[in-house]
Amino acid sequence: MKATPLAAITALFLAALCSLAPGLASAQSRDVYAVSGVYVDETAANAAAAQQAGFAAAQRAGFERLARRITRADELTARGGAPTLDGAALDRLVLSVDVEEERRSATRYIGRLSVRFDPAAVRAVLSQRGLTVIDARTAPVLVAPLAADGTADDAAALWRTVWEGGGFGGELVPLAVAPAELQGAPAWQTAAPFARTAAAASAIYATLRLQGSTATASLVEVSAAAQRDRGQVSARLAGTDAASLRAALASLADQASQQLQNEYKASRSGGSTTVAAQGGRIAASALYSDQAQWEHIKEALEGAAQTLISEIRIEAVGREGALVSFSFVGDQNQLSAELNRRGVRLENGPMGPTLRVAPAGR
Numbered sequence: 001m002k003a004t005p006l007a008a009i010t011a012l013f014l015a016a017l018c019s020l021a022p023g024l025a026s027a028q029s030r031d032v033y034a035v036s037g038v039y040v041d042e043t044a045a046n047a048a049a050a051q052q053a054g055f056a057a058a059q060r061a062g063f064e065r066l067a068r069r070i071t072r073a074d075e076l077t078a079r080g081g082a083p084t085l086d087g088a089a090l091d092r093l094v095l096s097v098d099v100e101e102e103r104r105s106a107t108r109y110i111g112r113l114s115v116r117f118d119p120a121a122v123r124a125v126l127s128q129r130g131l132t133v134i135d136a137r138t139a140p141v142l143v144a145p146l147a148a149d150g151t152a153d154d155a156a157a158l159w160r161t162v163w164e165g166g167g168f169g170g171e172l173v174p175l176a177v178a179p180a181e182l183q184g185a186p187a188w189q190t191a192a193p194f195a196r197t198a199a200a201a202s203a204i205y206a207t208l209r210l211q212g213s214t215a216t217a218s219l220v221e222v223s224a225a226a227q228r229d230r231g232q233v234s235a236r237l238a239g240t241d242a243a244s245l246r247a248a249l250a251s252l253a254d255q256a257s258q259q260l261q262n263e264y265k266a267s268r269s270g271g272s273t274t275v276a277a278q279g280g281r282i283a284a285s286a287l288y289s290d291q292a293q294w295e296h297i298k299e300a301l302e303g304a305a306q307t308l309i310s311e312i313r314i315e316a317v318g319r320e321g322a323l324v325s326f327s328f329v330g331d332q333n334q335l336s337a338e339l340n341r342r343g344v345r346l347e348n349g350p351m352g353p354t355l356r357v358a359p360a361g362r
Contacts, residue, residue, distance in 0.1 A: 031306050032070065032135045033122060035062040036100065036114040037167030039250070041243075043108045050109035055097050059090050062115030066122065069171055071131045073262045083129050093121050100165070112165055134268050139330030140174040140307055141221075141260060142195045142203035144182045145253075151208060155245060159208045162250045166257075173260045174307055176200060186220040186227060199307055199338030201330060204230065206256055208249070213237045215248045219256055230259065282335075283315070283325040284346065284353035293357045294322065300342035300355075301326065308338050324355070 038061050042053040067082035076082065085093070095116040102111035123133050145163045147156035160180065168175035176198035184190060191203035202223035209216050215237060219230035233255035235248040288294045301312055301324065308328050315323040328335050336346045345358045 031170055032137060032172065033066065033117045033119045034114060034170055035065050035069075035117070035167060036170055037165050038062050038065070038113045038115055039111075039165075039246075040113060041108070041110045045107065047104055047106055047109070050107055051104065051111075054109040054111050055113070056087065058097055058111070058113040058115055059094050062113075063090060063093065063117070063122075065167075066117055067126060067131075068258070069261065070122075070133050070135045071126060072134070072265055073258070075131050079129065079131070083125060085125070089125075093117050093125065114167070134172065134265050136268065136310070137172050137174065137307070137329065138264055139334055140169075140176045140198055140200045142178050142191065142198050142200040143168075143175050143256075144178040144191065144194075144203060144205045146183065146205060146207045148207055148209045151210060155210060155249075156208065158242075158246060159249050162246065162253050163206075166250065166253050168253070168257050171257060171261055173257075173264045175257055175260070178203065186222050188222040188224055188227070191222055192224070196337045197341060199304075199330070199334045199341070201334055204256070204260075206253075208252070215245075215252060217252045217256060219259075230256075233259075281311075281325060281327045282353055283323065284355050285351060286322040286324050286355040288320065288322075288357065296357050297322075297344055297355050300339055300344040303342050304335075304338050308335055 038058045040054040040057045040061070042050050042057055044050040044053050063085065064082040068076060095118055098114040098116070100112040100114055102109070102113075104110070119135070123135075126133050143163060145160045147159055160177070163175075163177045168177075178191070178194045178198075182191060182194050182203075186203075186205040188203070191205075195201065195203050202221050205220045205222070207218045207220075209218070213236055214234060216232050216234040218232045221228045221230055233252050235251040235255075237248045238244045286294065286297045288297060301309065305312060308330055309326045310328075312324065312326040315325055317323075332346075339346050339355070340358060343358050345356050347354050347356070
């Protein structure tokens, strides 16, 4: 039997895979422009009108959050906040509105929605208004939402809920919520296993305290290098009902996130050197024995494009291997941990960096 020439095999693989490469390369950018965890509560004359009002409110709130996400805080403040757009202009920026969860009655619509925006259109609108757009992500940070002794169980549970449903994983500094098993005083030794799972190099212990009509959260960041007191954030409770408590706790989580986001954006725009985005670019050999393993490696890279990597390129493809290159943030230990949790090993050997599907059970 005549062997199939390697060039022909390569061409066949490239024909099948070229259409996938742009998707890999842009996955990170698309995620930045998706705002999830947008909470709305609207009342109208009927159920349909209430839902329509809820979707419109989600688009407005989502655009405001996106503008805060990808622009410098000082520039946004100087211009009085996010640009105000009419309904038609906002519709042109929105690709979709997806329902994460919802409740409705004859006249009321309560929902948590996700709004996806057109990256190019949003960048154009913000740039036209003189705002610097920063949309490159950095490595994740783990967040442990804890509650001080004496905090009611329902308040402690809601504190975790606002973090889990707040959409903070889509920020430029993605925030991953630690499992409830992470408890106790801030300590890197305790947090490290959970941080590695999330490909994070640090963890923030956010401890909730409720005193009268004031809610506060003390923030302590731990890493292998140091422990850092990040102070506290606070919010007033507008009432004694559950909605007021939720709003106050959501404000605390948002303030804590903004502290990290603003530091990172200042470092990217030259305003501060407090946060340095490490990383670089890697050219790696993806080694596989069949098409299924190659698909697994590609899926892992695409998944990691939501956190640490970007600008993925498939340089060449052969029968048992491919050459891929990509940029990454953080350090190589974080990168290895992120790929490993997606079932792919990144190793350095005689032939340089290699990617292989991890054996089952590892």
